[in-house]
Amino acid sequence: MIKCKETKLPPPIIPSFHYSSIPSFHLGGSMKITEKLALDALKNDKETHILLDQKICHTCKERFCIYACPANLYSLNEKGEMVVEFAGCLECGTCMIACIYGSVKWKYPRSEFGVQYRFG
């Protein structure tokens, strides 16, 4: 089970066909990134769509992925391995390109899975 660095992501949100009941967050204090992701309609696959080459990650000092992912999905676990919480992925592909060492093997989630934007 891939764990996130801070709080665990909320359970997968299965959107109904009517997107009218949209959860929202009143602006007051600033939202945590996990709270922002929880607003999105996400259907999560059992398997990750993002694979990392730990041999490459092991030699990387910059950790571009951690800083570049707008969903904050990358972190180092207790064993010092790079892990990615694919369940919150916004499917931008930034990590794949930001990792100039080629560790990130990225493809889109399978059909029916991943984020489904309601506004875009």
Added chain:
Amino acid sequence: MEKVDVIIVGGGLAGLSCAYELADSGMTVLVLERGDFSGSKNVTGGRIYLRPILPYLPDIWKNAPLERHVVKEIFTAMGKTNSTTFELYSDRFNQEPYPSYTILRAKFDRWFADLVMGKGGFVIPQKAVDDLIKENEKVIGVRSGDEEIGADCVVAADGILSFLTEKTGLRKSFQPQHFALGFKEMIRLDSKTIEDRFRLGEGEGAAQLFLGTLTQGMMGGGFLYTNKDSLSLGIVIGLESLNRREPREEIYKLLDQFKERPEIKNLVKGGEVVEYSAHLITEGGIHIMPKLYTDGMLVVGDAAGLGLNMLATVRGMEYAMVSGVLAARTIKRAKERNDFSASSLAEYEKLLNDSFILKEMNTFKNTLSVLENERLFTKYPQVISDLFEKVMWVDENPKEGIYKTKMAELKKAFFNIETLKDWWQFRKI
């Protein structure tokens, strides 16, 4: 293997425009969209310019679910503790046909897909394409899961990360300096409040760009678009700039810090965040465009690298739609000849070259080198606001003559070799 005339991979603006143009040609056209519906995997800032598209797609706009037509263009230079805003209102922008509208892709693309279906095209959602089927280097179909579908012609409309152009060797591998990350919040706010805050009439919209300290030295900027009853508030950051940033900080925090600025806080007060999204934008311009066709396949939209940063605005959606139409026209003529080889499909590139798309991409081919000047994001926005602030500040000291002291400041800030060189660079765009 089942076979159709044309398979369009990707049901976004480029793919749907291609399908729409092909829909009454008598050919069987399949649009394969990986999302639950067209638009569910797309993100824009954003705003679409209609006038370049109208000559190619004149009839689709009557009931199109666009947001607000933009009558106000706002530019804000942000300093660390101050900012200066220039606001253009124009009657000319406020006359039909309106030049631009703010837009939400999950709404618009979804509606456009229905339009395509109404015209006879087939848009199949939840159908990600995993691979191309080739016969001696010619593309003859696609594979989606266990299913194989053949086609005379495949249209690669699979967006900015286009795996189809990679699989056919039409492009080189992606470099960070050629991309920018855009990420934003959708903030729901009732339409009357939006109109009051931005001083707009009913249905009118504003587009605001921010340059300066909000990107903390990195190449990029902020944006804010008024939709019918929501705001799109976000930031764009060049990926290479992001990678090089010192000290290191997670990029998502930048938007939270931006929202802490009084200039933003007061604009979005009382709003509810309802979505958080991110998408890549091409920054490399004409230099990094892939090849646009091969035997049995054409490339359109973002997959073809058709996107442009013109500093004052960004372009992409218009290019996507028109390239889709031009691809469709090429396919119709290829069908007449029954020839879908590269040499037959090459007509597509010629059509693109003759259109505003490649003409503009050529004109602005040096944008990236101008953008690489970090003073655009640090010094110049700060200096403008500092100067303005000094002029307007009054305290217990007797105020000094404006011309004498401000000219000294201006000279120091702008009349130096560095700035003169920057100005010289600006001639490139």
